[in-house]
Amino acid sequence: MVPAIEVEALVKTFNRGRKNAVHALQGISFSVWPGEVVGLLGPNGAGKTTTIKCILGLISPTGGTTRVYGFDTRTHRREVVRRTSAVLEGSRNIYWRMSALENLDFFTGLYGMSLSESRPYSEKLLELFRLRDRKHVPVQELSAGMRQKVAVACALATRTPVVFLDEPTLGLDVETSYELRRSLKQLAEEENRTIILSSHDMHVVQDVCQRVIIMNQGRIVVDDTVDNLLSLFRTRAYRFVLSDGLREDLERQLRARFPEVVVRRDLQTVVEVVVSRPEEIYLLIDLFREAGLLIESITQQEPDLEEAFLRLVRGEVAC
Amino acid sequence: MLKELFCVMRAVFRQQIIMMRRYMFNTMSSMVTLYIVFMLLFFGVRAVGGAAVTTATLEGMVVGYALWMLSIMGYSDLAWGLIQEAQMGTLEKLYLSPLGFRWICGFRQLTGLIITLVMVTVLVGIIMLTTGVYLRLDLVSVLPLLLLGVLPAYGFGFMSAGLALIYKRIQSAFQILQFVFVGFMVAPASWPISAYLPLNMGNRLLNQVMVQGRRLWELDPSDIGTLVLVAAAYCGLGLALFGRMETVARDRGLLGHY
Ligand SMILES: Nc1ncnc2c1ncn2[C@@H]1O[C@H](COP(=O)(O)OP(=O)(O)OP(=O)(O)O)[C@@H](O)[C@H]1O
Numbered sequence: 001m002v003p004a005i006e007v008e009a010l011v012k013t014f015n016r017g018r019k020n021a022v023h024a025l026q027g028i029s030f031s032v033w034p035g036e037v038v039g040l041l042g043p044n045g046a047g048k049t050t051t052i053k054c055i056l057g058l059i060s061p062t063g064g065t066t067r068v069y070g071f072d073t074r075t076h077r078r079e080v081v082r083r084t085s086a087v088l089e090g091s092r093n094i095y096w097r098m099s100a101l102e103n104l105d106f107f108t109g110l111y112g113m114s115l116s117e118s119r120p121y122s123e124k125l126l127e128l129f130r131l132r133d134r135k136h137v138p139v140q141e142l143s144a145g146m147r148q149k150v151a152v153a154c155a156l157a158t159r160t161p162v163v164f165l166d167e168p169t170l171g172l173d174v175e176t177s178y179e180l181r182r183s184l185k186q187l188a189e190e191e192n193r194t195i196i197l198s199s200h201d202m203h204v205v206q207d208v209c210q211r212v213i214i215m216n217q218g219r220i221v222v223d224d225t226v227d228n229l230l231s232l233f234r235t236r237a238y239r240f241v242l243s244d245g246l247r248e249d250l251e252r253q254l255r256a257r258f259p260e261v262v263v264r265r266d267l268q269t270v271v272e273v274v275v276s277r278p279e280e281i282y283l284l285i286d287l288f289r290e291a292g293l294l295i296e297s298i299t300q301q302e303p304d305l306e307e308a309f310l311r312l313v314r315g316e317v318a319c
Numbered sequence: 320m321l322k323e324l325f326c327v328m329r330a331v332f333r334q335q336i337i338m339m340r341r342y343m344f345n346t347m348s349s350m351v352t353l354y355i356v357f358m359l360l361f362f363g364v365r366a367v368g369g370a371a372v373t374t375a376t377l378e379g380m381v382v383g384y385a386l387w388m389l390s391i392m393g394y395s396d397l398a399w400g401l402i403q404e405a406q407m408g409t410l411e412k413l414y415l416s417p418l419g420f421r422w423i424c425g426f427r428q429l430t431g432l433i434i435t436l437v438m439v440t441v442l443v444g445i446i447m448l449t450t451g452v453y454l455r456l457d458l459v460s461v462l463p464l465l466l467l468g469v470l471p472a473y474g475f476g477f478m479s480a481g482l483a484l485i486y487k488r489i490q491s492a493f494q495i496l497q498f499v500f501v502g503f504m505v506a507p508a509s510w511p512i513s514a515y516l517p518l519n520m521g522n523r524l525l526n527q528v529m530v531q532g533r534r535l536w537e538l539d540p541s542d543i544g545t546l547v548l549v550a551a552a553y554c555g556l557g558l559a560l561f562g563r564m565e566t567v568a569r570d571r572g573l574l575g576h577y
């Protein structure tokens with residue numbers, strides 16, 4: 001089977017050879033198989049947008065190759081474009097003076113689809129995104145969330161096997177973001193398309209994607225399934241509630257072993273710890289016993305990807 | 320392939336018409352401006368020239384003006400459009416069309432030309448009514464000359480669009496170019512270089528047709544040859560420069576920036 005997307009040793013340096021050179025991508029490689037829904041996660045400036053644009057041929061890389069269904073972007077841009085569509089950063093890449101339907105007609109037309117080929121599916125998308133009653137209204141008169149949905153619909157309407165969504169939920173309120181995610185999930189399941197979704201919002205990735213690629217400063221930090229990533233953190237984050245106060249010297253001892261320990265003294269004493277090896281939990285319990293403390297409860301904290309992500313990016317945890 | 324071409328053309332055509340309707344105020348006001356400018360010129364020439372001004376001179380003026388209007392739209396519309404799309408963020412989406420961005424630009428130019436031709440026809444009609452100068456419109460001779468004559472301006476259109484991809488803020492250059500075009504157009508035939516300037520030969524031949532009442536096939540074949548050659552050369556040059564600028568824009572990641 002040919003991967004839907006292959007990225008090999010991709011390097012991009014902006015303003016090469018000048019003082020203000022930016023090493024946006026420093027040699028990244030990954031493959032995405034047909035039907036996968038992959039999240040591209042990373043802080044500002046990590047290189048997510050640059051990666052996507054290199055694959056699409058909107059930016060020429062300094063080195064390395066990108067392929068879509070085996071077609072090299074550099075030599076077969078047309079074949080690549082035929083198989084891909086994209087929403088690029090925000091809701092701005094549709095025509096605000098035109099209505100949702102006019103936008104859909106235009107962008108499907110650009111892919112060589114006649115109205116009779118495109119309309120049924122366009123209507124389906126309008127229905128799915130709950131835009132049907134407003135399909136004739138100029139986009140500028142719609143809310144930001146609706147505009148964003150129109151932009152996503154325009155990318156999906158071409159029915160390309162690969163879809164890139166760069167920050168599709170940026171600036172949306174919780175509810176609209178949730179609704180958009182649900183629609184995306186539904187489409188991904190129904191149509192078996194390959195979707196690459198970039199976001200700052202871990203919840204979006206956690207919710208929609210099966211696999212996540214975390215980038216930082218032009219490099220890939222992690223490339224794993226969302227489940228693996230979560231379980232990695234699930235097994236190691238613990239929260240202890242203790243009966244008595246924690247003495248200063250014990251806290252110092254704890255801190256020496258677990259630099260990141262969080263101690264809270266409210267009505268009860270709460271100790272939160274991430275252990276890097278499973279057997280360290282015994283050590284922790286021994287320390288409490290020797291200090292004569294009773295453990296009222298131990299809970300394994302439910303990790304979210306956000307925390308995992310931040311730790312990985314800060315380099316606190318090696319994968 | 321043919322179907323794809325047709326679908327893209329239809330999409331672009333429809334979009335341009337929709338946009339023109341949505342920007343109707345702009346369209347109307349630019350027509351009114353063009354009309355006022357012409358009337359000022361017309362009365363100016365009359366006032367200065369007095370009796371020496373014949374109908375033929377005025378006819379020449381109308382033809383020259385029509386050619387000039389067509390060329391302004393030809394060279395500035397595309398670049399203007401691209402600047403606006405870079406601002407709106409839709410430019411990159413146009414690059415994501417399998418047929419290729421240049422075809423879309425080509426179709427846009429074609430649509431623009433058709434719309435402009437309609438506008439010019441209406442305007443010339445109004446000018447004829449209000450000035451009382453009636454042109455003998457030999458469409459069979461005029462139309463091909465007008466199209467060939469205006470093609471170099473479209474070549475310039477691709478050049479300035481290419482520059483717009485990279486420098487974005489080149490509006491002021493347009494304004495200067497408008498007047499440079501007038502210079503090109505009226506450069507005297509006695510200078511050997513004039514024939515190779517954009518618009519020049521087109522303007523000359525159009526004058527022969529409209530003012531002296533010659534037909535297309537009565538014109539000097541070598542002049543027509545020059546006209547075709549000049550048109551092809553400027554268009555080729557424009558497209559080449561445009562392609563070069565696209566490569567630079569891709570390298571610097573400028574397609575999505577404003
Ligand atoms: N056209 C450009 N010219 C110069 N530098 C650029 C250009 N485009 C991006 N960069 C730089 O490349 C780096 C990566 O940018 P990129 O847009 O890919 O990040 P990102 O992960 O998409 O960030 P964000 O989450 O903010 O969208 C950044 O340091 C950015 O400043």
Ligand SMILES: [Mg+2]
Nearest residue numbers: 048049050089
């Ligand atoms: Mg980005």
